[in-house]
Amino acid sequence: MDKFKIVTPCHFGVESVLKREITDLGYDIVQVEDGRVTFEGDALAVCRANVFLRTAERVMIQVGRVKATTYDQLFEAVKALDWQKFIPVDGKFWVKKAGTVKSKLFSPSDIQRIVKKAIVEKLKMEYHESWFAEDGAEYPIRVFFYKDEAIIALDTSGESLHKRGYRKNTSKAPISETLAAALIMLTPWNKDRILVDPFCGCGTFPIEAAMIAANIAPGMNREFTAENWTNFIDKKLWYKAVNEAYDIMNEDVDTDIQGYDIDPEMVEFARKNAQLAGVDHLIHFQARPVSKLSHSKKYGFIITNPPYGERLEEKKALVPLYTEIGKRYKALDSWSAFIITSYEDAEKDMGIKATKNRKIYNGMIKTYFYQFMGPKPPKKGKVNEK
Template sequence: MKRVELIAPCHFGLESVLKREIIDLGYEISKVEDGRVTFIGDAEAICRANVFLRTAERILLKVGEFEARTFDELFEKTKSLPWEDYIPADGKFWVTKAASVKSKLFSPSDIQSIMKKAMVERMKIQYHKKWFEETGASYPVRVFLMKDVVTIGLDTSGVSLHKRGYRQLSSKAPITETLAAALIMLTPWKKDRILVDPFCGSGTFPIEAAMMAANIAPGMNRSFTAESWTNLIPKKLWYDTIDEANELVNDDIEVDIQGYDIDADVIRAARQNAEDAGVAHLIHFQQRPVSELRHPKKYGFVITNPPYGERLEEKEALPKLYSEFGESFQKLDSWSAYMITSYEDTERYFGRKADKNRKIYNGMLKTYFYQFIGPRPPKRTVKNEGEA
């Protein structure tokens, strides 16, 4: 496959984290927009992006981009794209998702059906066929309209990349794996520092941190739609990518990662999830209320997703909960705390104004990532060889 543009959607407000990840993976960024980063790659990049990126929601192979203000324009311009370069004659193809923002064309179902018809008309001409059985591999199409600009991509991932394959059991309000990973990356936490999540729920923050510490690629243990695209991506590239991921794993490490929750059933679920992720030996889970948050060592990190109180009866309990959290954290005088919540009185009851605050959309819910930054630990002095 020649060099192509690949689109990686992400959570709004976290584009800079994903951009850094893509650059670290060795690829060139071509565009950064709200909720997505576009980069240049080839067939191997599709495999590696799916397997290694922790904060992308999926990887789309960009087929085309054009302006369309009428359905006739949408039909003709979709028909003019070289679909035969991507989809074989027996391929199963459909427009799985259409999203429209500030555009004249706004009906997702109409956009989907018109684009499907246009694709069929193009492929009828190219393959000299009147009917497509669609018995082969799946080629789902996603389209996004922004101010009348239509961007079309083939979905190489299939199930969203936040589905790592380890979280079979969830707590009431789980944070997605991709969002948890991105938030950890927004902090200065590294594997040699302590990390505690006092509202760990299904264990997503501790598990994602442990996977980072052990260099376990997030997509190692799942499958992707594009694995069956043998017309575009040789199977060997997928095998090579998994081999690369396996070689990078180092789970024989010493870390201090802990997860607490007041609910014993939730802690059992978190332990099972950690087991399925291959990091159970790196995390200490314990049933414990936030009022008992403590640690004997200095310069640790609290990274957490406390209850938001989306239901009225839960909201009444939040002042006490956040006050207990704040009081416990005060005693950890050299620590830093990072929490994502939509609770508007967070700072009031936590008892401290955040040093930094970042707006992040968790799905359709507007949340804030409050950052209470503690002092840096003193630099370690490396003694010369032969010194006592």
């Protein structure tokens, strides 16, 4: 079976998590760049990556990596690629998106036009056709230029992988499913530890945590564009990937995951979303303000996305809010807290210095993932020495 270079974009700052996911699937990493991890795999790897990866935004097959500082160079370089290996004579193909950073070719629309024209010319030569109906399966193409070098890739996913299919009810500023999963996986939390999100909104953090605990593959209940690429990805491989996902799922896992929000409507949204994700039995949702945050057990985790106060009038409410978060966290014996926010005075208002923080881009917003590490629980069966 042919091997491909498979490109998986992700949020800036979580590349290490995606790299670990790909390695755990059994594939060799080719390259790690800002916001992107490339690995080598066959057609089954394309299917498994789409079904299993929690932190990738999409899965793409690299057709080529070319250098170009003029549109003529771009045209010739794209035309030289082996498009006939991927796009059949009836395939519908277009450049869905072109991005360019620090490159001489800076017009996305011109890049899209030139790349499409070059592919048409190549396929004319290969198929001995002068015109293409493009009435078959869809083959969307993405182009990423950085410092005059472009990755030309076929998008196998279609809709972004953050669209798991369960989030029908959303809050004003929800965190994406892929970013929520990545942030959880950046912490030491596991299914045997308590997890509380006191600002759960539509439930993304608790739901993603429950899916991780139950080993539910995020893409097992959605469709992908490349399912129709039967010219080089056998339909049976998609069934194989999904069957693998069903085999390893454990919906009866014992776990303690809780989501609170001050808004009862948000709590109801979260419950409905959890039902759609098939994990509502693993999560306890409750309408509760952060001032009522407490827990009798030790060594738990807070993982949350509190309000950022992006508008000026909202910022006034942040000082008492983050002061309260700090107060409630300090009252929790031996807990750890992980908070993503763009609010730069979070540590000051909480009255606690973070163990460390990591810069993360939540969409276009620069945020910080503050990590307040509590003590590790004693190992089971360990007896204290006198």
